[in-house]
Amino acid sequence: MPELPEVETARRTLEQLVVDKTIEDITVHWPKIIKFDEGVDSFIERLKGQTFRSIGRKGKFLMFYLDGDVLVSHLRMEGKFSVKSETEPDDKHTHVIFHLTNGEQLRYNDVRKFGTMHLFKEGQEYGVPPLTLVGPEPFDESFTLDYFKAKVQRSSRMIKNILLDQSVVAGLGNIYVDETLFKAGVHPERRGSSIEDIELVRIQQAAAETLLDAVEKGGSTIRSYVNSQGKIGTFQKQLLVYSQQGTPCPNCGREIIKIKVGGRGTHLCTACQQ
Numbered sequence: 001m002p003e004l005p006e007v008e009t010a011r012r013t014l015e016q017l018v019v020d021k022t023i024e025d026i027t028v029h030w031p032k033i034i035k036f037d038e039g040v041d042s043f044i045e046r047l048k049g050q051t052f053r054s055i056g057r058k059g060k061f062l063m064f065y066l067d068g069d070v071l072v073s074h075l076r077m078e079g080k081f082s083v084k085s086e087t088e089p090d091d092k093h094t095h096v097i098f099h100l101t102n103g104e105q106l107r108y109n110d111v112r113k114f115g116t117m118h119l120f121k122e123g124q125e126y127g128v129p130p131l132t133l134v135g136p137e138p139f140d141e142s143f144t145l146d147y148f149k150a151k152v153q154r155s156s157r158m159i160k161n162i163l164l165d166q167s168v169v170a171g172l173g174n175i176y177v178d179e180t181l182f183k184a185g186v187h188p189e190r191r192g193s194s195i196e197d198i199e200l201v202r203i204q205q206a207a208a209e210t211l212l213d214a215v216e217k218g219g220s221t222i223r224s225y226v227n228s229q230g231k232i233g234t235f236q237k238q239l240l241v242y243s244q245q246g247t248p249c250p251n252c253g254r255e256i257i258k259i260k261v262g263g264r265g266t267h268l269c270t271a272c273q274q
């Protein structure tokens, strides 16, 4: 699943590829991806003739700003945008095609078909779901210790599950939560109510550091995720615990193990993470 660094990499790449290009028409092969009350035909009519002005991101949502409207898209498990010439054949997983006036196409591919596209008038996007359900990112000013304490210490959920909850903190998925908790020295199964202030500070720092570092490296290319230009991120080369089960812990040399937490594969060192 693409996480924040992969989505940020996609945002930067797509911005170079689509800004100042104009939508001539749209083909929708899988209407369920389009989350627009007025229907798919109105979605298409409304976007025809609009030009991409910029691309933003909140958490794992991409926001395509056009002439007065904003298209908010979540890639979910396997979604990918790419820009191709109209002469290049598409495949059976291409579900939405934005035909551009210059003969290129912005294509949305999604093997699992779980991705979404919402359309709003610019300015309304932050006042309604899905973006109202997205919490601050680890490096936002609003991600204060008081805020984090209130969300974690009043919860009986396991810390890993709290960190995966995008309404608490946006942008951490399975990979970066495992990395963050390892760096912070906190066991993923600890209950929120048992986490001390000093540990919360370490988690905040580790989360911000891990995500920023991964953004710089272009994200991690794990399984099917490749960014929009087909480039491969390199952060997976420096993963400390994620997918490292059976190898020695970089801190203490004991074996990294893999367990299940809330149904998710979880990697940790039981000596370093109490």
Ligand SMILES: [Zn+2]
Pocket (backbone or CB within 6 Å): 249, 250, 251, 252, 253, 254, 269, 270, 271, 272, 273
């Ligand atoms: Zn260790």
